[in-house]
Amino acid sequence: MAQDPLIVFTPSGRRGRFAAGTPVLQAARSLGVDIDSVCGGRGLCGRCQVRPSIGEFSKHGIVSRTKNLSGTNETEARYDAKRGLRADQRLSCQTQILGDLVIDVPRESQVHKQVVRKRAEVRAIELDPAIRLHYIVVEQPDMHNPSGDLERVMKALREQWEMEGLECDLRVLQTLQKVLREGKWKITVAVHRGQVLTTAWPGFHNRAYGVAVDVGSTTIAAHLCKLATGEIVASAGLMNPQIRFGEDLMSRVSYVMMNPGGEVELTAVVREAIDTLFQEVAKEAGIGKNDILNVTFVGNPIMHHLLLGIDPTELGVAPFALAANSGMTFWASEIELSEVNSGARVYVLPCIAGHVGADTAGVILSESPHLSEEMVLVVDVGTNAEIVLGNKDRLLACSSPTGPAFEGAQISCGQRAAPGAIERVRIDPETLEPRFKVIGSDLWSNEDGFEEETKATGVTGVCGSGIIEVLAEMFLTGIIMADGTIDGAMASRTPRVQADGRTFSYLLHAGEPELRIQQNDVRAIQLAKGALYAGARLLMDRLEIETLDRIVLAGAFGSHIDTKYAMVLGMIPDCDLSKVSSAGNAAGTGAIIALLNQRARDEIAQVIRKVEKIETAVEPRFQEHFIAAMGLPNTTEAFPHLAKAVTLPTPKERSEGAPGTGRRRRRNRS
């Protein structure tokens, strides 16, 4: 007796024999091959497309024979006419096996396909969104066999999708009868995590989107993703409107403390801003708000609490207790977000500790130190630095009070990163003359055309990365001594070093406005970098390690900073420079991962439980490390890797002209 046809699926390599006439999709399912579907094999969604290599197996390979596959039926022809089908692809639900076949399942048709990430060193995201759409045909009501519409929907889900024990939200039930009749008993439902029916549409519906939101204290960023492909289809950002209640986080907490009910205002403005972002991304992608079915959030603990309408007062005072430190799922309407589907589900990543928030949970998901063999230090540089250290065996986290100096605040010539801000600086070691680049131009300031190109923006100030570079260059050229003092003796070598009261300053830009680096600016950065380094070193102490395999700088600032200069200043511990990288907005990426992969939510919940939280404020060695880290790059620690990459100045005695550290003076930002 002839054997049944043999089918091999690639790339999985799964194979089996099936009776002639079996649909390819059915064969795939029975072999556990992942093929996507929304319509349940009805030739509507086009998600099940495969690429067949038709033929019989012989020792010479596959012998091509078209008769091994059924021809195009009416449903497939209709789909092709309406939506278009590639010549070499077929709808697996409509195509039957007639003979031996090799069937390639293209990436787009795989259920758990991988979403490509730009950076090679990070793990891929496996697409497995929390929301899935299912098209069902529901039995009509029968007077002789009475049953509820919902019960027949559940029956259809059981029989057509093998989904058991679902719950239905009241708001879906309130619309269900209308939807069923409008769709003539054919409807599409959205199911959250295989458990809850969240939305229903009449007929076939194929659009499901989600938004990943990073609620920062300065900016809020949103990415709209197509849940079927993982593609980011639109992004938008805006300033956090809470800034008008206080520039930094603690001033917003103070606002709440001093104005009873103030948290309600802060919550309302942030939610309003998020709704605006939803409108913007939906408009950019050309979709309706009803297509947004899932939202994920990351944010620091105070942003997290305010978003959820929780008074953040407890986070402002020791012992900095969080209202909750687990990831949470809500209805979007519970937090009054209206520019999404009324059945949209919201997931907020877990906070770790009073100062280490859901943004750090996002960074962990993105950078995966918990899966690493190597000992990796992840630093999210912002107003506070969140620091994570560890590997697959142990993970530690803390936050360090760096203050906003790295972002250009507290620096006399500092400004936020914006066109016109100096972002790169080099100082000639012989002449001590600077050259720089500003945001908005690729030219160095000493190159032809610079004046012309920067005419519109001008040179307005120095942003965070520019400050790191100018200070590092000043240190490398001997203008700043290892203790952070601007060396007055250098005034004899360059007119750019000028007396400034009891201290000295370095003239970076003589135009309008005049930009000079003052002693207090150096001190502000020393304090910030000292806190950052001390936090990292404290975690290294806990793990009893002296060296690191890898360092990742996360955060918007981290992605602009030159890692070499960060190390020259001793912001981060010594490490092979080729193993120090920038991760960009890793917290936001974490929100995207949680949006596209529901199991990432369980994973981060588990990791968070195991993270050892270190409170820097109560650690006796913090102060010791902090004082050592005030030196450049560090008073007590060696930087052997750095010394191989750059020529560090030999420590010199404080010169006669330098009057010491000087009295700290407050200066306004220009």
Ligand code: FES
């Ligand atoms: Fe939807 Fe085949 S499963 S078209």
